[in-house]
Amino acid sequence: MINQQQLWDEDAAQHYDTPEEGMFAAEVLGPTVEVLAELAGGGPAVEFAIGTGRVAIPLSAAGVKVSGIELSHAMIARLRKKVHEDQIPVVQGDMTEAMAGENFSLGFLVFNTISNLLTQDEQVRCFQNAARHLAPGGRFVIELWVPQLRSLPPGHGGTVEVSQPGYLLVDTYDVLRQHVVSHHVRFAPDLSEGRDARIGRTPHRYIWPSELDLMARLAGFDLEFRWADWDRSEFTEDSRSHVSVYRLSAR
Structure with missing residues (x-):
């Protein structure tokens, strides 16, 4: 739970x-x-x-x-x-x-x-x-x-929803339960500023x-x-x- x-x-x-x-x-x-x-x-x-x-x-x-x-x-x-x-x-x-x-x-x-x-x-x-x-x-x-299930490649359980400098959003799907987990990755756009990233995850039912x-x-x-x-x-x-x-x- x-x-x-x-x-x-x-x-x-x-x-x-x-x-x-x-x-x-x-x-x-x-x-x-x-x-x-x-x-x-x-x-x-x-x-x-x-x-x-x-x-x-x-x-x-x-x-x-x-x-x-x-x-x-x-x-x-x-x-x-x-x-x-x-x-x-x-x-x-x-x-x-x-x-x-x-x-x-x-x-x-x-x-x-x-x-x-x-x-x-x-x-x-x-x-x-x-x-x-x-x-x-x-x-x-x-x-x-x-939900963008049409963009879900066969055999893959996730999609990249947003890709921009400093931020990446990846959604992973459980199609049986209609569940999605959104993975929010935030980082410095330039590697010279550091290679660490901050990751947050949120669950949803679509x-x-x-x-x-x-x-x-x-x-x-x-x-x-x-x-x-x-x-x-x-x-x-x-x-x-x-x-x-x-x-x-x-x-």
Whole structure:
């Protein structure tokens, strides 16, 4: 049994934020916040796995009342260095069962984080918990990558997903359990600066879009939109990720 609290410890929280780079870059955060603010429709929002506040803080600054759920004590502590609990209240707990309130207009779970839940049952319970948080007609937004099994060479169990100066991402697959372990290797781009590397690993359970839709239906949601990215571009068979917007039945 993998202990998620140990995975997302003080060291992970310390290295999570990359201001103005990667997922913290303005060209990534800007469209994300714009779409979420529009989908909230002036109502309150709750972020599942709020982390260090990457999305919640700018969304709050855009005028949306945001609450959160987060399992990691270390992530919450880092968030609290940025904003007070009066501005963004957070409940510490598992996103499959912790309650941050009711009658939210919007719930969201971004940057592949639903895959941190390593069983199908847990992922279904996450949708059910989202339904408990939302008002009738409320929306639940999932951002998730599409597993690239077509690029997995025969007889090989892994793929190189990112290769750039100072960083290498290798994913290894267990296709029977739909599990992926992401190996993050960080190093000095020039060997003259040293040959040591820092390696971190994170486990995931990947979900096909059709499986995700079924999970949503079991919890009372219908798919409203699916885009390839936050720019609302068309989702196609070649898309590497998707933003899926589900709407809770008004019944």
